[in-house]
Amino acid sequence: MGAEVHSEAPVGTRAAASAGLLVASRLITRCIDLITLSLLGRLLTPTDFGVVAIAMSVIVIVEAVMEIPIGVALIRVRDPTKRHYDTAFTVGLLRSCALMAIVTALSWPIAELYKDERLIGLIAALGTAPAVRSLGSPRITECTRRMDYRPVVFLEAAGKLMSLVLSVVIAWCTGSYWAIAVGTIATPLTIAVASHIAFRYRPRLSLAEWNEFSAFVRWSTINQLVGAMNWQIDQLILGRMASRQDLGRFSMASNLASLPTQVIVVQLLNPLTVAFSLIRDNPVRLKDAYRASAAMIVCVGLPVLIGLALAADPLIRLVLGEKWGVISSIVSFMALSIIPSLFVAPLSPLLMSLNRTHALFPIALSELLFKMPILLVAIWLFGMEGAVAMRMLTAVFVAAVSMRAAQQTIGWAAWKQVAEHWRTIVAGALMTAAVHPLLRDLEHEPKIILMATNLVGAVLLAGAVYTVAVLTLWLLAGRPAGAEAKILNLVRSFIRSFIRR
Known part of the structure; x- marks a missing residue:
């Protein structure tokens, strides 16, 4: 028993320290994002953001179809070799080429669907962002395996700063929506280049270790596809049924409301896949670790989201200016709609650590089937307000389904997942x-x-x-x-x- 307790401490301590570092670093990078949004919001119009929102929704869905989470798969390999890294890089390169071809082919029909010729060049250009994201050095996973996220922090900060500089300069000089696109591309491109400088790797094309990743990648790709549809379907429908101005406001509100989860929740989750993997053979410790991580996320995330909902109006007027004040109520409601997801946030890392990624698919699919018909009616009847209201209804439904999945996995009763x-x-x-x-x-x-x-x-x-x-x-x-x-x-x-x- 003593040995077990002793062995548990380093894992929990490292996971907590890593989460703390990631939260601090993401706070810095999201502050950079907020500065970028603030400056672009003052230099550009809601219509500009609406045009980019349509293009980005298409990119996110295509990227999800082509998503190959090879980095997560590498982390799960106990002793990766050069052959594993070569396979990871080769798969990433093939994915990038295929993604660019698909995005370019889709740009014209999407522009025809939305009756907006600007989308042709915009979609084709934005496709380079997810394409270059796959071309970074695969050896960066070495620091993730050690739960040493300092290099990752540095790379992300460098990418965000480059995005800030380029997008603001272009917006100042041209007043064009292309400023948002250039900033979007600059971040992954900077990170990819810098990763090869920080983590030396000589590329070699090989698929020798593909079998090591295939099952994990297959289910992750399916989950990402359905998940991307869930994330972007409201913006795609709004882009077809509402004005570009309303879509731009909705997109900006969504970005602002999600900032706390990106700063805090996502960073608390990042070390959990590794931490859960280390104790996955001990059901009691795994259940305790899941409960502790859920408690931490709710304890930290809940007051931040409530605070954002309460302070949305003065905060938006300070950051973006009076012309964006109309989105304050939307931001408030969207922030509150994220709260149900806090209670089940560690479920995805838990299932990945148990090699049960396939169990995430029914949750994502049920969300899509639940929200799609209601969302269409809500937007048709109430426009943007209907899409906003659907966020809360869907969030409660998904949380209930996820709690059921957690109960089946670790035996933690659904009602206790709230009551505790x-x-x-x-x-x-x-x-x-x-x-x-x-x-x-x-x-x-x-x-x-x-x-x-x-x-x-x-x-x-x-x-x-x-x-x-x-x-x-x-x-x-x-x-x-x-x-x-x-x-x-x-x-x-x-x-x-x-x-x-």
Whole structure:
């Protein structure tokens, strides 16, 4: 028993430290994204964003069809050799060539469908972004295997900075939607080039180890395809049934609402596939690890999403300007609609670590079949507002299906997957009650400086109320093992390491 506990500590500690680093790094890169969005939002119009949104929806779906998560497959290989890396690079190159051919072929019929000739060149150009994403050095997975994400952080930051500079310069000089396209291409291109500099690899074409990846890749590709349809179907339908201006507003609202999950949730999830794989042969530890990771994600993600929903109006007016103020209610609703997914966020890494990627397909397919007919009717009757309302309805449905899948996998009852987060939910409600009156007063504040100052004060108050409430409820509950204990341990470790320095 002692040996087991001892062996567990390094895995949990490394996973938590890696997640902390990834959250911090993604916070930096998303701040760069936010600066880019803010500047482009002031230099371009909602119609510009609407045109690019249609093209990007097509690209995302085609990329998902051609998606080969070879990096994740490499991580699962215990001792990868040069032959594995050669196979990974070759598959990526073949994927890039096929993707570019398909995207170019689709550009004209898509432009005809949407009656917009601008989409021909735009779709063809944007296809280079996912194409070059497959051409990075496969040896970058070595640091992921060690849970050392510092090189990845550096590469992503370099890509985002290049995107910021190029897109803003082009938008300033031309006022064209091509600024968004160039920025989109710049990030993966910079990362791919820099990865070969940081992780030396001499390419050699080979498919010698394809059998090592084939089963995993097959199911991941199917899941990605259905998942991409789920992510993009509302924008595709809106692009056909609503104006480019409404689509641009919807796209911008969606990007802003998803920022917290990209900054926090995705980064907390990244180390979990590796961490779960290390203990997948121990069902008890695996269940405990899943519960702990879910608790951490809900504890951190819930207050951030609630805060974004509450502060959407002053935040958007500060960041994007008054012309985007109309999307504040959309951002608020979209942020709240993401909350149900927090409770089941670790399910995908769990199933991947157990080599049960195929179990994700029924969840994704049920989501698509559920939302497609209702979404068509909702957009037809209510336009953009109907698409927004569908986000919440679909999120609740998918969360319920995912909880059922988690119950079947690790034996954790669905109702417990919500009830065990009661401290976080209560603390979030108390935070809302404390800051809602303050933020409501900012909705009509004309002075930018005063609005910004009061917004910062409301955010600090919200953080203080939530923290005190969570810790108080945790103490009253008898200090159970959970997110609070893990966060406190991480804070203590950070303070100790800082003092030693």
